[in-house]
Amino acid sequence: MSTALVRRPTEEAAVNAASRSERRLPPIQIILADLLTANRLGDRHGVNLAAHLAARAALGEVGE
Numbered sequence: 001m002s003t004a005l006v007r008r009p010t011e012e013a014a015v016n017a018a019s020r021s022e023r024r025l026p027p028i029q030i031i032l033a034d035l036l037t038a039n040r041l042g043d044r045h046g047v048n049l050a051a052h053l054a055a056r057a058a059l060g061e062v063g064e
Contacts (some may be wrong), residue, residue, distance in 0.1 A: 025057045 016060070031054045038046030 025053070028054060028057050031057055 009059060031050055035050035035054060038050055
């Protein structure tokens with residue numbers, strides 16, 4: 001079986017378009033509410049995503 005990468009032009013176009021446009025973040029109160037909800041439900045992946053989103057919303061640029 002071949003392990004060659006299959007090119008998907010629509011996927012590439014979507015990634016390029018997303019990287020060119022700035023995504024607006026929801027208000028920090030909504031992000032923190034989602035973080036609490038994910039924590040109460042035991043959703044570790046959701047907690048991780050919400051925590052990173054909260055850091056990005058609060059600090060602007062993260063990790064640079």
